[in-house]
Amino acid sequence: MSHPVLTVENFSVDYLVDPVVHAVKDVSFELKRGEVLGLAGESGCGKSTLAYGIVRLLKPPAMITTGHAVFHSREGYDIDWGDLSPEDLRAARWDKISMVFQGAMNSLNPVISVRDQFEDIFETHRPEMKKKERRERCGDLLERVGVDRARLNAYPHELSGGMRQRVMIAMAMALEPQIMIMDEPTTALDVVVQREILREITRLRDELGFAVIFITHDLPLLLEISDRIAVMRHGEIVELGNALDLYTNPRHEYTRQLLASFPSLTGDRGSFVRGAMDDRLLALDAVSVGEEQS
Numbered sequence: 001m002s003h004p005v006l007t008v009e010n011f012s013v014d015y016l017v018d019p020v021v022h023a024v025k026d027v028s029f030e031l032k033r034g035e036v037l038g039l040a041g042e043s044g045c046g047k048s049t050l051a052y053g054i055v056r057l058l059k060p061p062a063m064i065t066t067g068h069a070v071f072h073s074r075e076g077y078d079i080d081w082g083d084l085s086p087e088d089l090r091a092a093r094w095d096k097i098s099m100v101f102q103g104a105m106n107s108l109n110p111v112i113s114v115r116d117q118f119e120d121i122f123e124t125h126r127p128e129m130k131k132k133e134r135r136e137r138c139g140d141l142l143e144r145v146g147v148d149r150a151r152l153n154a155y156p157h158e159l160s161g162g163m164r165q166r167v168m169i170a171m172a173m174a175l176e177p178q179i180m181i182m183d184e185p186t187t188a189l190d191v192v193v194q195r196e197i198l199r200e201i202t203r204l205r206d207e208l209g210f211a212v213i214f215i216t217h218d219l220p221l222l223l224e225i226s227d228r229i230a231v232m233r234h235g236e237i238v239e240l241g242n243a244l245d246l247y248t249n250p251r252h253e254y255t256r257q258l259l260a261s262f263p264s265l266t267g268d269r270g271s272f273v274r275g276a277m278d279d280r281l282l283a284l285d286a287v288s289v290g291e292e293q294s
């Protein structure tokens with residue numbers, strides 16, 4: 001887990017409006033291979049701008065003013081996303097880094113079947129793939145996210161919101177990218193479905209080894225699913241650390257405030273999240289005890 005799959009260096013984004021909005025300011029971090037990195041911070045702190053900036057999906061008036069986002073391939077070569085032509089960028093998205101954005105479930109085309117939208121990814125990015133193999137892969141991917149492959153014949157409006165979101169996640173995994181960026185991928189869903197999908201994402205991460213940048217203002221949720229968490233405020237990362245450390249020993253005053261703003265983390269009644277964190281602490285204790293004994 002120690003080698004980075006992505007290095008973001010001195011990344012800044014402005015919105016050239018009057019007055020100029022400095023949405024992301026000199027942000028640097030590394031995403032390690034296979035880790036879930038949570039990006040936390042209140043609305044407007046620049047999380048989405050950073051994510052869209054990394055994959056160069058920003059449109060004017062946004063402008064990247066400084067910095068790089070460099071992808072490190074498994075094969076050992078580096079790609080600076082800022083150096084790619086628009087065509088290469090299109091090819092690299094989905095393939096190297098894929099994205100599930102807010103309300104992604106609404107980005108499925110309502111008049112095209114799930115199968116055709118799915119197969120389109122392979123037709124575009126893997127034109128050499130045989131039709132039969134393509135069909136099989138689409139069905140397998142759907143089943144991976146807990147959707148029956150018979151649903152390939154459905155049109156998006158025939159699926160529930162949760163299912164549509166699962167379909168989007170399956171599509172994001174289609175080309176086996178090494179990074180998935182997820183910006184509030186489950187916010188529009190009810191809590192039970194949200195949890196199911198998150199469990200699925202972490203399971204798939206364990207199985208397939210991709211890294212995830214998971215963006216949400218829901219810090220308790222991030223504490224549950226992330227290996228490390230970056231806390232953003234006013235366009236800057238003010239603290240980045242192991243999720244457990246951040247929960248038990250926050251160093252930055254803003255992180256403390258953010259933790260305190262979630263009663264489920266600090267309140268007397270306890271909660272599922274605190275339970276989950278306690279489980280993680282216990283598991284960690286067990287590991288360190290094991291290490292001492294061995």
Ligand SMILES: Nc1ncnc2c1ncn2[C@@H]1O[C@H](COP(=O)(O)OP(=O)(O)OP(=O)(O)O)[C@@H](O)[C@H]1O
Binds near residue numbers: 015017041
């Ligand atoms: N098109 C735009 N023009 C001008 N300012 C913008 C534009 N889009 C975003 N901003 C500003 O950039 C800053 C960062 O916004 P951004 O959407 O990245 O934050 P966020 O943390 O993702 O918020 P949220 O959780 O609400 O999505 C905010 O101050 C926002 O008002």
